[in-house]
Amino acid sequence: MDRQFIISYQIDETLYLNITNQCMNQCVFCIRETETGVGYNLWLNKEPTVEEVLDSVKNPQSYNEIVFCGYGEPLSRLEVVKGVASKLKEMGARSIRINTNGQANKYYGHNIIPELAGLIDTMSISLNAQNATVYTEICRPADGENAYFSMLEFARKCVGVIPRVILSVVEWPGVDIEACETIAQNLGTEFRLRKPTL
Numbered sequence: 001m002d003r004q005f006i007i008s009y010q011i012d013e014t015l016y017l018n019i020t021n022q023c024m025n026q027c028v029f030c031i032r033e034t035e036t037g038v039g040y041n042l043w044l045n046k047e048p049t050v051e052e053v054l055d056s057v058k059n060p061q062s063y064n065e066i067v068f069c070g071y072g073e074p075l076s077r078l079e080v081v082k083g084v085a086s087k088l089k090e091m092g093a094r095s096i097r098i099n100t101n102g103q104a105n106k107y108y109g110h111n112i113i114p115e116l117a118g119l120i121d122t123m124s125i126s127l128n129a130q131n132a133t134v135y136t137e138i139c140r141p142a143d144g145e146n147a148y149f150s151m152l153e154f155a156r157k158c159v160g161v162i163p164r165v166i167l168s169v170v171e172w173p174g175v176d177i178e179a180c181e182t183i184a185q186n187l188g189t190e191f192r193l194r195k196p197t198l
Helices: 050-057 074-090 104-108 132-139 146-158 177-187
Strands: 008-011 014-017 065-068 096-100 122-126 164-170 190-194
Touching: 008 050, 014 050, 050 074, 065 074, 074 096, 074 104, 104 146, 122 146, 132 146, 146 164, 146 177, 164 177, 177 190
Parallel strands: 014 065, 065 096, 096 122, 122 164, 164 190
Antiparallel strands: 008 014
């Protein structure tokens, strides 16, 4: 196996798809920043095509869930996500999730969520902080504090379009878990707490 071209990896009954190195954030807890961070070292020496991603899946019906979640932000390759998800649905995939930083609408300059309706079953959005100041300190987004508000608006727009929406936070110094859970409740999403190690 080419260790610089790991497109898919399986954990239990879930298959994860790694399609890009690109990300708008430089989170302090990311594996990109620290060897003890969250995630696997999945740096790609090139970005896979739709066909290469699909070839790595084999039998989509054999997984409980297929998740776009790798080294970078999957929605930075929106057309690949749509192309792969559409084909996986045709092939009988049970459930498809995207793990995202929630900045895609800002990135593209328009609301991309309707383009994912019917393709994505779950949108898991990294909230990661109770306010813009803490978010900027932890996630170090390219767009500064504006990224936090873009992410919240993205979550708000997902509700009612994507069947299941989750806001997640990593347990990290300075993060008010209770306040984050309240934000999720107010937005009408589920809440998930993640540990800083796998």
